Amino acid sequence: MTALLCCGLSFAHHGVAALGAASLEGPGAPLETSSSATLPEGSWLFYLKLDHVKWKKYSFQDFPDQKSTYDFWMYGLGYGVKPWLSLYLFVPYYVKKELKSINGDPTQGQYSYTNSDFADISLMAVLGFKYDRGFRLVPKKESLDDLMDWHFTLYGGLSLPTGNPNKYDRARDPKGEFEPDMSTGFGKPAITLGFTATKQLVSLPRLTFVFDTNYIKFFENTYNFRESPDAPRKKYKFGDEFRLNTALAYRLYTNAERKFRADALLEANFQYNQRDKEDGVKLEGSGGKILYGVLGTRLYYKNISAGLGVKVPVWKKLNEESQQQGAEGKEKYRLILTLSALF
Amino acid sequence: MKRFFLPLILSSLSMSHDLWVEREGSQYALYYGHLHPVQGEEKFIKYKPEDVLKFECVSSGGKPLQYKFEKSYPARLKGSCGAVLAVFSSGYWTKSVEGLKNLPKDRVQGAIEGWLSYESVKRIDSWSQELKKPLTDDLEIVPLENPLEAKVGDKLTFAVYYRGKPLKDAVVAYDEKPVGSTDDDGRINIRIKRKGLQLISTSVKEKADGVKADYVVKTANLSFEVK
Numbered sequence: 001m002t003a004l005l006c007c008g009l010s011f012a013h014h015g016v017a018a019l020g021a022a023s024l025e026g027p028g029a030p031l032e033t034s035s036s037a038t039l040p041e042g043s044w045l046f047y048l049k050l051d052h053v054k055w056k057k058y059s060f061q062d063f064p065d066q067k068s069t070y071d072f073w074m075y076g077l078g079y080g081v082k083p084w085l086s087l088y089l090f091v092p093y094y095v096k097k098e099l100k101s102i103n104g105d106p107t108q109g110q111y112s113y114t115n116s117d118f119a120d121i122s123l124m125a126v127l128g129f130k131y132d133r134g135f136r137l138v139p140k141k142e143s144l145d146d147l148m149d150w151h152f153t154l155y156g157g158l159s160l161p162t163g164n165p166n167k168y169d170r171a172r173d174p175k176g177e178f179e180p181d182m183s184t185g186f187g188k189p190a191i192t193l194g195f196t197a198t199k200q201l202v203s204l205p206r207l208t209f210v211f212d213t214n215y216i217k218f219f220e221n222t223y224n225f226r227e228s229p230d231a232p233r234k235k236y237k238f239g240d241e242f243r244l245n246t247a248l249a250y251r252l253y254t255n256a257e258r259k260f261r262a263d264a265l266l267e268a269n270f271q272y273n274q275r276d277k278e279d280g281v282k283l284e285g286s287g288g289k290i291l292y293g294v295l296g297t298r299l300y301y302k303n304i305s306a307g308l309g310v311k312v313p314v315w316k317k318l319n320e321e322s323q324q325q326g327a328e329g330k331e332k333y334r335l336i337l338t339l340s341a342l343f
Numbered sequence: 344m345k346r347f348f349l350p351l352i353l354s355s356l357s358m359s360h361d362l363w364v365e366r367e368g369s370q371y372a373l374y375y376g377h378l379h380p381v382q383g384e385e386k387f388i389k390y391k392p393e394d395v396l397k398f399e400c401v402s403s404g405g406k407p408l409q410y411k412f413e414k415s416y417p418a419r420l421k422g423s424c425g426a427v428l429a430v431f432s433s434g435y436w437t438k439s440v441e442g443l444k445n446l447p448k449d450r451v452q453g454a455i456e457g458w459l460s461y462e463s464v465k466r467i468d469s470w471s472q473e474l475k476k477p478l479t480d481d482l483e484i485v486p487l488e489n490p491l492e493a494k495v496g497d498k499l500t501f502a503v504y505y506r507g508k509p510l511k512d513a514v515v516a517y518d519e520k521p522v523g524s525t526d527d528d529g530r531i532n533i534r535i536k537r538k539g540l541q542l543i544s545t546s547v548k549e550k551a552d553g554v555k556a557d558y559v560v561k562t563a564n565l566s567f568e569v570k
């Protein structure tokens with residue numbers, strides 16, 4: 001088993017669309033790395049993200065059951081309580097597809113098992129501050145020159161177990177098969193803490209550097225599943241996740257009349273996943289370290305921002321790589337699409 | 344990301360030309376045109392001497408000083424000034440179906456809209472704390488720290504005043520390029536990007552009589568040298 005529910009908890013509050021000239025000339029925003037942008041006081045952000053994951057597949061003789069594709073949809077709503085405090089609500093919807101061998105025998109062919117549903121909703125608070133002749137909270141108004149200062153955020157989030165962790169594939173076994181990584185809920189809240197830093201270069205204002213690190217803490221959940229009627233209920237804990245992301249956003253083109261801007265994005269996202277635990281025992285075939293590369297673009301039009309990118313693992317050291325089909329690091333690619341609008 | 348909108352007035356009307364004061368020996372000369380012309384633009388645009396409504400010399404403490412004002416093109420002022428102030432008006436402008444005309448709206452056929460233009464410039468040559476306050480009751484930009492000690496890359500805070508009070512949401516431009524709008528206290532931060540004569544501008548638009556002009560556009564410039 002591997003921890004695969006990542007994207008619901010990475011609180012992608014980045015990619016904020018902007019208003020006015022700041023969007024045309026202000027700092028850029030990557031796709032996966034959270035920028036230090038906060039929402040203007042009193043404004044609303046509507047956010048949509050798709051993270052489409054295509055897993056590498058292998059011989060069904062070696063892997064009778066294989067993850068096929070995951071679609072992590074994320075619907076988000078943000079509000080600028082203060083210029084330095086933004087609150088977000090995220091509602092994820094997951095579609096997870098797996099190809100499984102009939103009766104566990106690859107020679108009999110495969111069937112597709114899909115689990116799709118709304119997943120655990122999450123809440124997040126972002127505190128923005130900056131360095132401008134001393135540290136201070138992000139003010140209500142900033143000039144284009146102010147936006148070139150170092151900006152930072154501290155963010156914290158909590159997911160609530162609104163998804164269903166107890167849906168099982170019963171095609172081969174009437175009591176179901178225990179696959180927590182195919183579920184759409186964790187069963188328990190998870191906590192995220194993170195920090196971002198953003199700098200638009202004074203000497204080269206077209207270029208913005210973004211740094212983001214975060215930690216996600218999962219808690220053990222007791223599932224409804226029992227191996228046999230008199231066996232205890234299964235316990236499972238996903239391994240905690242640590243991320244360290246950096247990104248460069250380069251402003252390629254602006255058209256002030258049409259209020260349009262296009263950026264090129266390049267990201268390096270490091271991720272460390274702890275081993276999962278089943279019934280308190282560390283699980284083989286889980287966890288590891290991955291370095292992803294992301295190449296993408298972000299387009300701005302008036303108060304709307306759209307992002308598109310491809311994310312691939314460029315380096316990995318998984319704990320038992322040969323057993324980890326469908327684990328993070330074993331993607332063929334991830335296609336990322338975002339759309340946000342600020343009102 | 345956010346924070347300000349750019350009123351069209353800034354780019355289409357009042358900021359299309361600069362008003363600045365050059366120091367030439369012991370004299371000051373008032374120029375109109377483009378301080379930093381780009382291809383196709385003239386640096387100096389000749390104006391009528393009567394377009395200069397005021398050209399005054401004050402001490403760094405803001406007190407009036409003796410000076411000699413020569414009403415010519417360019418207008419010249421001779422004096423030992425801490426700061427100089429000039430007010431200029433190119434008069435009425437009307438946009439019509441036949442283009443832009445330097446006439447009141449009621450004298451243009453096919454008039455679309457018209458405005459009356461006033462521009463002012465304040466050049467600072469020596470510093471005192473008194474210059475943190477406006478010298479007039481009209482639209483004015485004041486530096487909140489000594490701009491004459493600034494170096495390239497430094498960020499300075501300025502405030503915009505109108506009728507003696509801080510003006511919020513005023514769009515401010517540096518070298519003709521809008522950089523943001525003022526906060527609730529009329530303040531804005533600007534980073535010095537080059538040596539030489541600096542020009543910081545803002546403008547307001549007010550309703551006029553509707554006969555000769557639909558509105559009055561007032562533009563204020565602040566100028567100082569960075570070595």
